[in-house]
Amino acid sequence: MELDVNYVRAQFPAFEAEETKDWAFFENAGGSYVPATVIDRLQQFFVEHKVQPYSFSGLSKKAGEEMDESYVAIAELLNAREDQITIGPSTTLNFYVLAQSLRHLLKVGDEIIVTNQDHEANIGCWRRLSEHGIIIREWRVGKADAELDLNDLETLINEKTKIVCCTLCSNLVATFNDMKSITEMAHRVGALVVADGVSYAPHVIPDVQSWDVDFYAYSTYKTFGTHQGVLWGSSDALKKTEGQGHYFNEEKSRYRLNPSGPQHAQIGALAGITQYFDNLYRHHFGDSDIGIHQKAVKVFDLVEAHEANLANHLLDYLKNRNDIRILGQDHASPGKRASTIAFHARGMPSQHIAQKLAEHQIAAGAGDFYALRCVESLGMDPEDGVVRVSLVQYNTTDEVKKLIQALDSILP
Numbered sequence: 001m002e003l004d005v006n007y008v009r010a011q012f013p014a015f016e017a018e019e020t021k022d023w024a025f026f027e028n029a030g031g032s033y034v035p036a037t038v039i040d041r042l043q044q045f046f047v048e049h050k051v052q053p054y055s056f057s058g059l060s061k062k063a064g065e066e067m068d069e070s071y072v073a074i075a076e077l078l079n080a081r082e083d084q085i086t087i088g089p090s091t092t093l094n095f096y097v098l099a100q101s102l103r104h105l106l107k108v109g110d111e112i113i114v115t116n117q118d119h120e121a122n123i124g125c126w127r128r129l130s131e132h133g134i135i136i137r138e139w140r141v142g143k144a145d146a147e148l149d150l151n152d153l154e155t156l157i158n159e160k161t162k163i164v165c166c167t168l169c170s171n172l173v174a175t176f177n178d179m180k181s182i183t184e185m186a187h188r189v190g191a192l193v194v195a196d197g198v199s200y201a202p203h204v205i206p207d208v209q210s211w212d213v214d215f216y217a218y219s220t221y222k223t224f225g226t227h228q229g230v231l232w233g234s235s236d237a238l239k240k241t242e243g244q245g246h247y248f249n250e251e252k253s254r255y256r257l258n259p260s261g262p263q264h265a266q267i268g269a270l271a272g273i274t275q276y277f278d279n280l281y282r283h284h285f286g287d288s289d290i291g292i293h294q295k296a297v298k299v300f301d302l303v304e305a306h307e308a309n310l311a312n313h314l315l316d317y318l319k320n321r322n323d324i325r326i327l328g329q330d331h332a333s334p335g336k337r338a339s340t341i342a343f344h345a346r347g348m349p350s351q352h353i354a355q356k357l358a359e360h361q362i363a364a365g366a367g368d369f370y371a372l373r374c375v376e377s378l379g380m381d382p383e384d385g386v387v388r389v390s391l392v393q394y395n396t397t398d399e400v401k402k403l404i405q406a407l408d409s410i411l412p
């Protein structure tokens with residue numbers, strides 16, 4: 001069975017709106033479009049119960065119920081427990097707070113491993129801890145292939161290592177890093193593992209119970225929802241954190257690692273993401289009593305195959321040109337590589353290419369995408385960066401063909 005892309009697209013009002021309908025939208029790794037199920041919930045919250053939730057009025061109770069539905073929905077989606085989840089304003093902020101919450105475990109001379117492949121969100125907040133005498137070790141990408149080599153990690157890990165921070169999938173290189181092996185190596189010396197799933201979550205539904213990582217984070221505005229970040233921690237790992245919110249909220253799982261407090265309407269809308277996945281499941285597989293995690297996993301089997309097809313279409317074009325350097329693997333297969341394709345053209349600045357694509361009503365990005373250390377380590381001009389085309393479930397073969405045609409006319 002194949003993903004019915006027409007049905008997928010019909011769930012997103014952006015594909016019908018006058019301003020957006022003619023655009024091929026490939027900047028999904030920067031933030032995806034949002035289905036009607038999410039928009040409706042957001043609108044309903046603002047129109048019908050934009051009041052302080054969890055109070056006595058019917059309006060307030062309804063607002064609280066909508067937020068509760070979303071916490072449950074996100075927890076079920078990840079196969080997690082609700083008290084293992086924090087929904088904060090962004091992954092960057094969630095990681096910052098997490099770093100502060102683990103600081104008390106660290107003493108002078110202890111070590112943290114960060115990569116130079118990650119987005120800065122999972123680097124900078126850990127590097128700041130060096131102000132307290134913590135030593136930061138950098139796990140570096142290979143200069144030729146941009147990949148992280150487990151042998152290099154082996155040389156960095158030792159009994160002083162307390163935390164290993166690594167992306168599941170870089171927002172530029174897009175290889176799915178071997179988090180199982182990384183976690184085994186870290187746990188052998190008792191270190192915690194912090195996995196950034198922001199570029200992974202749009203493509204794969206994880207089962208956090210079956211993983212061994214200690215913390216996992218992703219951003220809902222890149223996975224068809226409102227602008228929020230989800231931080232999951234295993235129950236054991238969460239016990240090691242110090243609350244960063246008000247002292248009287250120390251025991252409240254939704255608040256202790258979210259000093260900004262929950263953003264009511266944005267959270268209330270998140271159950272619209274699982275409603276959307278549920279609709280996709282019903283359309284492709286019919287009615288069923290299985291839970292939303294299993295439904296989403298089945299739907300994403302179709303999504304992954306669809307995305308790999310799209311990615312290979314573009315990768316095949318790019319790798320047949322001798323003026324293009326593709327970051328990461330030049331072939332996509334489910335489970336190995338996300339359909340986020342970053343490339344650099346020898347004869348033309350990335351910024352220029354993205355600008356020219358926009359003239360063809362093709363939205364792609366150019367720059368370092370806050371993976372500046374990665375761009376620099378690969379010897380690219382950090383001011384110019386790479387062109388990034390990120391494909392998700394609603395993109396089509398026709399859109400990719402349009403992109404290839406446009407690239408053919410733009411590239412020298």
Ligand SMILES: Cc1ncc(COP(=O)(O)O)c(C=O)c1O
Pocket residue numbers: 029030089090091092093118119121122167169170171196197198199218219228229
């Ligand atoms: C891989 C990766 N990690 C982390 C982040 C930061 O997420 P947020 O914007 O929610 O802070 C991004 C954002 O682009 C990202 O691509």
